[in-house]
Amino acid sequence: MKKNKVDKIKCNCKPFLPLDFQDKEIIWVDKTFIKDHVTSFFHVHLNMWSIIKKNIKKIWISENEHDYKLILTSEKSLFWTDIYFEIWNKIKYKNTIKMSWIFHTKVFEWPLRNVLKRKEEMIQYMNWKWKKITEIYYFYATCPSCARKFWKNYVVIFAKEK
Numbered sequence: 001m002k003k004n005k006v007d008k009i010k011c012n013c014k015p016f017l018p019l020d021f022q023d024k025e026i027i028w029v030d031k032t033f034i035k036d037h038v039t040s041f042f043h044v045h046l047n048m049w050s051i052i053k054k055n056i057k058k059i060w061i062s063e064n065e066h067d068y069k070l071i072l073t074s075e076k077s078l079f080w081t082d083i084y085f086e087i088w089n090k091i092k093y094k095n096t097i098k099m100s101w102i103f104h105t106k107v108f109e110w111p112l113r114n115v116l117k118r119k120e121e122m123i124q125y126m127n128w129k130w131k132k133i134t135e136i137y138y139f140y141a142t143c144p145s146c147a148r149k150f151w152k153n154y155v156v157i158f159a160k161e162k
Contacts, residue, residue: 016141016142016146016154018107018141018154021105021106021107021139021141021156022105022106022107023104023105023106024104024105025102025103025104025105026102026103026104026105026158027101027102027103028099028100028101028102028103029100030098030099030100031086031098031099031100032086032087032088032096032097032098032099033070033072033084033085033086033087033096033097033098033099034055034058034059034084034085034087034093034094034095034096034097035082035083035084035095035096035097036051036054036055036082036083036084036085036095037051037080037081037082037083038051038073038080038081038082038083039079039080040075040077040078040079040080040081041078041079042078042079043075043078043081043115045081048081048083051083052071052083055083055085056085058093059085059087069085069086069087069088070084070085070086070139071083071084071085071086071139071140072084072086072137072138072139072158073137073138073139073140074135074136074137074138075136075138084097084099084137101160101161102160102161103137103158103159103160103161104125104126104129104131104158104159104161105156105157105158105159106121106122106125106156106157106159107141107154107155107156108121108154108155108156108157109152109153109154109155110140110142110153110154110155118155118157119136119157122136122157122159123159125159126159126161131159131161131162132161132162133159133160133161133162134160134161134162135159135160136157136158136159136160137157137158137160138155138156138157138158139155139156139157139158140154140155141154141155141156142154
């Protein structure tokens with residue numbers, strides 16, 4: 001019996017459970033991240049994978065942990081994006097920051113053409129809750145291999161409450 005290309009995809013990701021993030025209020029106190037920058041051209045990320053590989057390798061070496069971690073992005077302009085890698089150890093990296101904020105989250109299936117629509121939905125959701133937003137972060141919850149294997153590509157939008 002001939003195997004399908006999708007059956008051959010190997011990935012070590014833990015399954016993403018949308019209910020873990022859907023319509024949640026998340027409070028972070030001193031959650032530690034490494035901050036880096038991605039070059040973009042009209043919101044198309046040009047060096048995203050090289051930045052992710054570089055930082056993930058650094059984190060895995062220092063933490064001896066290959067577990068599921070958050071990688072958040074924040075679209076700052078048409079030409080660059082901030083990217084944040086969650087870390088759990090106490091080692092100081094060059095661009096370490098701590099986040100102590102309240103976030104509200106929603107999960108979306110992610111065709112890239114709907115970015116502005118999804119952002120607008122999140123803003124409306126927060127207005128409905130009578131909350132003000134100061135910033136929006138995106139968590140791409142599905143790696144490219146899993147997205148191909150399971151035909152699902154999720155993004156969690158984190159709205160930082162004012």
